[in-house]
Amino acid sequence: MFDGQKFLVYNKTNMKTKVMKASIRALVVFGKIIRRGEIAAFPTETVYGLGGDATNSFAVEKIFKAKGRPSDNPLIVHLGSKFRIKKYVETISPLEREIIKKFMPGPISLVLKKNELISSLVTAGGNTVAIRIPECKLARRLINFSRRPICAPSANTSKRPSPTVAAHVLEDLNGKIPLIVDGGQTEVGIESTVVKVQDGKVYILRPGKISKEDFEKELNVEVIEKAGGAVVESPGVKYAHYMPKCRMVLAGENDFEKVKNFYNSAESSGKSVVIFCKNSDLEKFKGLNCVGLGEDSVDASHNLFKALRDYEENDLIIALKITNGTMAAGLYNRMSKAAKGEEI
Numbered sequence: 172m173f174d175g176q177k178f179l180v181y182n183k184t185n186m187k188t189k190v191m192k193a194s195i196r197a198l199v200v201f202g203k204i205i206r207r208g209e210i211a212a213f214p215t216e217t218v219y220g221l222g223g224d225a226t227n228s229f230a231v232e233k234i235f236k237a238k239g240r241p242s243d244n245p246l247i248v249h250l251g252s253k254f255r256i257k258k259y260v261e262t263i264s265p266l267e268r269e270i271i272k273k274f275m276p277g278p279i280s281l282v283l284k285k286n287e288l289i290s291s292l293v294t295a296g297g298n299t300v301a302i303r304i305p306e307c308k309l310a311r312r313l314i315n316f317s318r319r320p321i322c323a324p325s326a327n328t329s330k331r332p333s334p335t336v337a338a339h340v341l342e343d344l345n346g347k348i349p350l351i352v353d354g355g356q357t358e359v360g361i362e363s364t365v366v367k368v369q370d371g372k373v374y375i376l377r378p379g380k381i382s383k384e385d386f387e388k389e390l391n392v393e394v395i396e397k398a399g400g401a402v403v404e405s406p407g408v409k410y411a412h413y414m415p416k417c418r419m420v421l422a423g424e425n426d427f428e429k430v431k432n433f434y435n436s437a438e439s440s441g442k443s444v445v446i447f448c449k450n451s452d453l454e455k456f457k458g459l460n461c462v463g464l465g466e467d468s469v470d471a472s473h474n475l476f477k478a479l480r481d482y483e484e485n486d487l488i489i490a491l492k493i494t495n496g497t498m499a500a501g502l503y504n505r506m507s508k509a510a511k512g513e514e515i
């Protein structure tokens with residue numbers, strides 16, 4: 172049937188993934204890829220995102236497919252400037268306007284009523300859209316070069332720890348996407364705070380660097396933390412997430428003896444174990460395999476996802492909670508999910 176016929180089959184799921192350092196050339200290539208309806212990974216100040224044109228359903232589908240993400244989990248739309256927000260939403264209330272003015276650009280995503288320009292695949296069929304203006308200048312320039320609103324989840328395979336360096340993206344998505352723009356290690360290390368306004372109150376749907384106290388101080392309104400509560404309003408928080416390949420357990424901040432006992436009994440049954448703790452507590456675990464995540468919750472958030480990937484070849488990670496510093500809520504949320512809620 173094919174006698175004498177020449178043909179070529181492109182295997183889209185096994186394309187070559189190019190990693191480009193941040194440069195003018197990378198901006199141009201990123202812009203072209205996005206306008207063509209393809210997808211590409213890029214750095215933000217929180218974690219790396221996997222971006223596509225939020226107005227193009229084909230591009231959005233590719234994002235869900237590359238990540239293996241459930242289609243009922245909506246994506247955040249990233250814009251290069253706060254002046255573009257009104258183009259994609261129905262209305263902005265005075266309190267929402269205040270949040271935009273005080274916190275954007277920054278590590279925050281604000282849930283607003285969407286208009287018809289945003290593909291309903293982005294919002295999982297819902298009538299709201301989470302909007303984010305990254306603080307990272309490179310991210311904003313990439314978005315501006317594409318001349319499109321960019322919907323972007325974290326650039327990891329679903330359920331894996333979010334990527335904070337380009338190598339993590341490559342590890343998960345090599346051969347599945349055409350481009351990763353490498354901007355070095357991300358600063359914040361955990362994803363943006365997701366918030367919405369309802370009845371004059373601010374609801375935190377996912378904790379992040381911008382905390383309850385930050386909103387209370389700047390806005391003088393009631394702020395309610397909903398993440399992890401009975402009602403799940405940010406669909407992503409109901410899924411298993413951030414999981415290293417090995418078992419992980421959480422321990423109290425000062426449970427040094429308990430941690431040592433747990434370590435020793437796991438080790439004596441032939442398991443390789445590692446402890447994550449504050450730098451200043453490393454001396455408490457002399458002679459044991461342990462890693463300092465930093466001095467407080469801000470440092471530890473910066474380092475957590477990288478440490479999860481660096482040490483997941485062990486059989487067990489024991490992580491001590493870190494409650495000092497302004498990012499304790501965000502850090503605890505990620506650590507607890509990585510450990511599937513298991514505490515000793």
Ligand code: TXA
Binds near residue numbers: 215219221300365
């Ligand atoms: O920092 C970040 O937010 C990163 C970078 C790339 O910007 N992005 C990120 O996206 O973390 P993703 O898809 O991994 O997480 C988005 C979270 C999910 O929990 C999702 O359910 C929630 O935001 N979300 C998105 N749209 C929403 C909406 N309209 N209403 C409520 N929650 C929403």
Ligand code: MG
Binds near residue numbers: 324325333
């Ligand atoms: Mg994610």
